[in-house]
Amino acid sequence: MMTEDLLFAFGLTLxxxxxxxxxxxxxxxxxxxxxxxxxxxxGFSAGVMIYVSMIEIFFKAQESLIAAxxxxxxxxxxxxxxxxxILLIALIDHxxxxxxxxxxxxxxxxxxxxxxxxxxxxxxxxxxxAIAIHNFPxxxxxxxxxxxxxxxxxxxxxAIAIHNxxxxxxxxxxxxxATGSRKKAFKLSFLSGLAEPLxxxxxxxxxxxxxxxxxxxxxxxxxxxIMVFISLDELLPAAKKYDETHLPIYGVISGMAxxxxxxxxxx
Numbered sequence: 001m002m003t004e005d006l007l008f009a010f011g012l013t014l015x016x017x018x019x020x021x022x023x024x025x026x027x028x029x030x031x032x033x034x035x036x037x038x039x040x041x042x043g044f045s046a047g048v049m050i051y052v053s054m055i056e057i058f059f060k061a062q063e064s065l066i067a068a069x070x071x072x073x074x075x076x077x078x079x080x081x082x083x084x085x086i087l088l089i090a091l092i093d094h095x096x097x098x099x100x101x102x103x104x105x106x107x108x109x110x111x112x113x114x115x116x117x118x119x120x121x122x123x124x125x126x127x128x129x130a131i132a133i134h135n136f137p138x139x140x141x142x143x144x145x146x147x148x149x150x151x152x153x154x155x156x157x158x159a160i161a162i163h164n165x166x167x168x169x170x171x172x173x174x175x176x177x178a179t180g181s182r183k184k185a186f187k188l189s190f191l192s193g194l195a196e197p198l199x200x201x202x203x204x205x206x207x208x209x210x211x212x213x214x215x216x217x218x219x220x221x222x223x224x225x226i227m228v229f230i231s232l233d234e235l236l237p238a239a240k241k242y243d244e245t246h247l248p249i250y251g252v253i254s255g256m257a258x259x260x261x262x263x264x265x266x267x
Contacts, residue, residue: 009146010200012157013139017196019161020131023168024189038166039243045162046235047255052155053224053231056263057081060148061220068213081218085225091256092133093233128171128188132195135164137197139229141223144207148216155259163235164193167206 049191061081066074138160146153172185178183179232239248 005147005150006204008150009143009153010182010197010204011240012146012153013142013200014197016142016157016160016164017139017189017193020135020168020171020189021162021186022161023165023170024172026169035194035242036145038246039239039247040254041162042166042235042239042242043125043251044255044258045159045251046231046239046244047153047252047257048159048247048259049227050114050252050254051256051259052152053227054201055151057145057224057227060152061217061224063217064213064220065217066118068217073104074191074217077214077218078221082225083219085222086229089134089137089226089229090233092137098179105168123177128175129194131167131171131192134167134230135195135225136199136202139196140203140207141199141217141226142196143200143203143218145223148220151262153256155262156223159227159255160196163230163238164196166238168193172259236265 019195058078062074062078065077065081065117068074069077140158141152142157168189169187172182175185175188176182207219234247236252242248
């Protein structure tokens with residue numbers, strides 16, 4: 001594996017993870033949340049993830065596993081890896097305490113309401129931990145995808161970065177409530193995003209020595225499952241909460257269309 005490829009994959013993963021900091025920066029430089037724009041972009045991110053998972057990643061995993069293990073075993077392992085990824089991220093989501101679940105939406109304008117409430121410090125800390133736990137497998141997904149296919153890695157990194165922005169807001173708002181400090185809110189939000197490159201580091205240290213067609217296939221199938229679950233369980237419900245019109249589905253279709261076009265252009 002070339003050093004340049006590894007640095008590129010790490011760089012993409014770092015960019016995606018640190019987008020949580022962008023969510024906090026919005027709280028510094030804006031006074032209200034553009035809910036329509038956020039709804040569309042969350043839908044867009046979901047569209048990218050669903051399309052790339054079901055059209056590209058799943059079939060790359062299937063191709064790799066069939067080549068290594070034969071048609072029957074390869075197909076069964078692909079499906080097992082896909083639902084294994086769903087089970088993993090669903091289990092992580094289930095184990096996160098309710099008060100720290102990152103699905104709880106926050107808006108920028110909430111930061112100026114009743115600051116310095118110490119009772120919310122626990123909630124903000126739980127939220128940061130919850131998002132860090134979510135970001136860890138996403139870091140593995142981005143890193144391994146970028147190593148296998150740089151174009152695919154870029155698409156996944158951009159989609160993850162988009163959905164990390166409102167997660168950054170979700171961390172910064174309760175921390176600001178608790179402390180009255182925008183700096184502390186930004187710092188904790190920024191740090192929660194570092195779980196993404198930590199996931200990449202774990203993939204490099206633990207998985208790289210064993211990377212072959214079978215391992216890549218299993219990881220890719222699992223990544224597809226993780227992406228689909230995140231899209232259906234997090235991104236689309238959040239998009240609908242920010243805007244209950246047809247805007248989220250327009251975002252989904254746009255994300256799918258742009259992802260399809262980008263794949264066609266690079267064939």
